[in-house]
Amino acid sequence: MIDVVGVVFDDEGHIYYFSPAGHNLDKEMNVVVETERGIQFAKVVIANTKLKKENINMPLKKVIRIATKEDFKNYEKNREDNRKAFLDCKKLIEKHNLKMNLIDANFTLDRKQLLFHFTADARIDFRTLAKELASIYKTRIELRQIGIRDKAKVVGGIGPCGRVLCCNNFLYDFDSVSINMAKNQNIALNPNKINGACNRLLCCLTYENDNYLEARKTLPDVGQRVETKEGFGRVVSVDILAQTYQVDVPDVGILDIKVENGSC
Structure with a gap:
């Protein structure tokens, strides 16, 4: 078990875990933390607790200090x-006719870095843009191209299930998602049903895929010829969760068959 605290960088959104580094932190406290993007201001939403190592994204960064009034003042100014x-960046993008879609801009708390996220269909030569931004803000400029799924994670939104997007709420990494996962779960291959806000396959298709594969082992394939009490027929449909399937037997009709004891 590892000592952790959970923080968010906006009022709501993704919870990130940090090492409390000896600090006793309560909910709603503001803290300054070390991140891959530099020093950031955050709010504690999960007080000091212990979690299993396998349940968190390692290695953990540290809480540097409890935020001061000056930190909060700098945070508000940075926003x-x-x-x-x-x-300013959007105007410069238009000026240089760069084919890129700007997502956000964020100063680190100490203003040592200004990070821009953007999407684009191809690689962009933004050296001139970076130089002009550096001359305006007198700090290190980083322009980071991200994918369409990363954009959804940054921007957030509501999924077709009516809940906050998983990537914006709790996912740390994007697992590989394939169309076969939708087929395994007997989901209609309708883009409106299986694509998320990013217009890519839903991340949640991976959540139960292994369970469906295991449950499917006891069922025949659609089109397979099987023997029933009424004679041979062909499987016309399967219900994986109910562990049933339908067989069309000539001169008899459609039979509903329940899998018993893990076998057809």
Whole structure:
């Protein structure tokens, strides 16, 4: 078990775990933390607790300190400047006719870095853009191209299930998702049903895929010829969760068959 605290970088959204580094932290406390993007301001939403190592994304970064009034003042100023930097960058993108879609702009708390996320269909030569931004803000500029799924994670939204997007709420990494996972679960291959807000296959198709594969082992395939009490017929449909299937037997009709004792 490892000592952790859970924090968010916005009022809501993805919870990230950090090492408390000896600090006793309660919910709603503001803290300054070390991240891959530099020093950031965050709010504690899960007080000091212990979690299993396999349940968290390792290695853990540390809580540097409990935020001061000065930290909060800098955070508020950065939020205003983030919006200005975003608009300035968009104007420069249009000026240089760059085919890129800007997602956000964020200063680190200490203003040592200004990070922009963007999407684009191809690689972008943004060296001139970076130089102009650096001359305006007098800090290190990083322009990071991200994928369409990463964009959904940054922007957030509501999924077809009516809940906050998984990637914006709790997912740390994107697992590989294939169309076979939808087929394994007998989901209609309708893009409106199996694609998420990012217009890519739903991440949640991976959640129960292994269970469906295991349950499917006891069922015949659609089209397979099987023997029933009424004679031979062909399987016309299967219900994986109910562990039943239907067989069309000539001169008899459709029979509903329940899998018993793990075998057809």
